[in-house]
Amino acid sequence: MSENQSRRSFLQNLGVGLGTTTAAFAVPSLVAVPEPPFKKDEKKLGVALVGLGSYAKNQLAVALENAKNCYLAAIVTGTPAKAEEWSKKYNLPKESVYNYQNFDEIAKNKAVDIIYVVLPNSLHPEFVIRAAKAGKHVMCEKPMANSVAECEAMIKACKDAGVQLGVGYRLHFEPFTQEVMRIGQKKEKGAVRFVQTNFGFTIGDPTQWRLKKAMAGGGPLMDVGIYCVQASRYVTGEEPLWVTAQFGPITDKERFKDVEESVSWQMQFPGGAMVNGFSSYKSNIEQLYVSTNDGWLQLSPAYSYGPLKGKTNDGDMKMPIVHHQTVMMEAICKEFLETGKFPSHIGGEEGKRDMKILMAIYEAAETGKKISLV
Known part of the structure; x- marks a missing residue:
């Protein structure tokens, strides 16, 4: 079709x-x-x-x-x-x-x-x-x-x-995520050296649109892997230099005849940070782990509707629990009412940057090559 x-x-x-x-x-x-x-x-x-x-x-x-x-x-x-x-x-x-x-x-x-x-x-x-x-x-x-x-x-x-x-x-407006952004980008615990970012779940209905490439554009990478790509970018405050990637094995050929079952990727950022990413429709996993020169931080759960939980080498993060979509809509509308514009960090150019990386991950997995992003 x-x-x-x-x-x-x-x-x-x-x-x-x-x-x-x-x-x-x-x-x-x-x-x-x-x-x-x-x-x-x-x-x-x-x-x-x-x-x-x-x-x-x-x-x-x-x-x-x-x-x-x-x-x-x-x-x-x-x-x-x-x-x-x-x-x-x-x-x-x-x-x-x-x-x-x-x-x-x-x-x-x-x-x-x-x-x-x-x-x-x-x-x-x-x-x-x-x-x-x-x-x-x-x-x-x-x-x-x-x-x-x-x-x-x-x-x-x-x-x-x-x-x-x-x-x-929505996570741009969520307190735990904002704290991760602050610590990483301000190098509060030193420079970011390594990021492990995983998001996967066991997908249900085999007839749903998420399993049809024409509708979804791909599998778990497009659905939940985008959160992992976002995380590596907002923790470092940088754009990746290159990506390599590998598709995981297909264990259910009928269900995954049109999209990937899982995919892993690796990226390097200008400041030297290395990233391992993973997304899947057959693994229940949700974690962001960041290693820095002087410590570490972790969110788990990291990307779902919450409540998110976080900790660092100094102890548990003490952040308020919010309804993600409510704080997102209020913040967007507040800025628009004040300036006539949406926040630039959630604009179309941001969406395009993610899309460029997602497409590069697919290209890298399909060809086995290192794909430049600069």
Whole structure:
């Protein structure tokens, strides 16, 4: 099946085919578009969620319920039952409920300031670009896309439209992670010498989109390995010089006929730090270990929704436990309300940098060569 066929099939499975779904979500062109249910001086930004899967429901929606400066203003879904459920729960007017076909009508919705794309990876470029053309600022889940070229197209579309583009790097706002960044980048325990970063889990449903390369772009590297790549970059505060990599053995040929089961990689950074990374769909592991000239630090759990736990050679880290998505959305919206821009460290260029490294890891694993990143 081609990528375009796979995309069409996926959207149809979401319920955006012809017939009842389209009618159920039709937005009359002459209907009055809702204004925000807050006074402007309350400074709350309206967010539309595109895709109402588990992450949107269990994390982002919770964040928007609890955040002080943003709220759920609209939804985009291909499933009528979800549209009804969410509309009732969040008291959304029918004019703020869209499907994937009439999505572009969101341009008329004055209540929506930010569109957050929470779809499978291969659909990120299309809906980010459509959101930009609708004149809305855009947040996108990671990985940003399935190729560097797609990232560049998304960045250009947002720049051309004069809208902000951000990627959902929630850990940038999480206290344990911020402490790791501080210690590593400020060389509080001396220079970083070695990083071991692992993230893997045992994947379930063999029919899910994460196991289809056309939709996911790859396997665990794209899904959870990106956290490991991020960690090595934010601990050192540097960009890697080169990468080598190896695919792990396939133990379930039917399940992993389209994507890797696991992959390991090695990188060197300008300051001399060496990194070993590992991601897997058959190993339950989650750890960041950093060795420095004068000590060490560790997070375990390091990347999941928490609570994260950390310690150093001086003892346990004493950091507050937070809901990652809530502090992320509040911080992003706070900066936007103050400056008109999203934080630069979660921008499209950051997403593109990760994508360049992920693609280099795949190239290194496929060819057996050391791939330069400079």
